[in-house]
Amino acid sequence: MKTSTPRLGFSFGRLWTIGRNTMTEVIRQKFFYILLVFGLVVIASSRFFAQFSSAEQIKFIKDFSLAAMTVFGALIAMVGTAELLPLELENRTIYPILAKPVHRAEFLLGKFAGMAMLLLLTILLMSLIFEGLLLYTEHQLLAGAAANASAPGAEVSAQEIAGQILHQTRDPALLKAIFLIGIKALIVCAISLLISTFATSVIFNVISSVIIYICGHLEAGARQASLGDQSPIVRGLMLVVAFFVPDLSAFNLADAVVLGQHIPLRLVANTAAYGIFYAAIALALAILIFQEKEI
């Protein structure tokens, strides 16, 4: 006689528990603090350019800070995610979890959710330091502007100069750039999680993620090359890159934000939707592989 076991439904509660534990695990890792401190130091070091003009200073602070967020956000996503599954297997902590009524998909998505929360926290922290630095610079520049405007014979009011400085330092478009940096880090996280479902070592995972990251910025070029006059092998290779690798250059709107170019909200939303779509594909593929994996 056949016995039927009740079908286990998908649970966001279990996913949340795994995610929370994952975040705690990664926060306890040394690499996280090293990368985070490096990121914060790079952001703070952009104050070294105090001898430049106000426009240059503000540009350097924005460029350095957003680049630091991009690099260290991606590095934390790569290294943190690459270690998740191998560590679980090495410490044998995965076995009691999967022996419980937990879907493998829940387990993997929980890991992703944990990393996503950690990335959110990291980017938030870096953003706070960045904003603090901008406000400090603004304060200094405004003091200088007031002194210049009160000089004898000055024909420009302090308010006029202050208006120009505030226009550059209090730019809400920076939030758009930071948001897209976060989405880009999520894509990297999803790719790294996908690789970790079949990779045999953490190093392999990290190197593969770095290569995909760089290829992601060349994806548009690869697509063009796949249609050009290259040899069939090169064209085929480029086609594979263009087919599987995400176009990460789409997220490089930070430069445009720093230069004060207008970025429509619709474009930001569309780019974010593309990023989430790609991360979803990578996660779906990761779940498929993980379901079949013998543990």
Add this chain to the structure above:
Amino acid sequence: MRKRALLAVALLLLAFAAKGPWEHHLRAQRHARRLGAGESLSVELRARLGQNLAVALLSGFRGIVADFVWLGAHTAWEDQKWYKMREGIELAVLLQPHSISFWDIGAWHFAWNASYGESVNPKYPSDAYRLKVQRDWILAGKAFLERGILNNPESWDLKFKLGWIYYQKLNDPLGAVPWFQQAEADPEAPLYVGRMVGHMFVKGGRHDKAYAWWKRLWFEDHAKHPEQLWYKIAQWGREAEEKLRIPTSQRVFPPVQKKSKIPNSR
């Protein structure tokens, strides 16, 4: 089970295929708004940047690469290596043609710093030659800003700075007027840009036009721009009225008062 997995893989492949048109659409949107899409790395640019910066550029850090190039140009300025400085500035604007500060400060380096440095360069054979080189650098600054304006037609700053070169370095205040007027037409331009137009008319000896300009500014809504230097405009307007001998009955600017006593309304 195997069949289900194959079906899922097929669906995922379809999803990968769907991302192509989406990427194309995003690229087209960025390209239409000149947001850095489709910027390729030419062989020449790669050679000028060197290996490390080229890799950084390819990894999406165009802003940082341009900043490093700019820092090199800044060092060359401090060392008074004018041609090296110019090379760096040109490369920086090639990397970020929409960076207003690069165009603005670059032109200032050419028209002010390099031109002055060369005007006192003891290595040149004669004063006439020094003057010629000085003028060449001023014109280089002017041409540089004109290129900047072509790349950034919406920028009031660059138009203002070009007017400033006409006024300060080419001693042509009336030549500066159209540039200050173009800059002033931008709603984002600060109010002092508008005042510069009046000053240029005065410096160029066109007191009639200056008077018309001061009146134009004076008749704007004072409450809308409390930060405007209204008492100064009144002062310059009165000076123009004196100069042009406008009959008292036709004068529009209030008589002399202390700054603190002039209200922000007419």
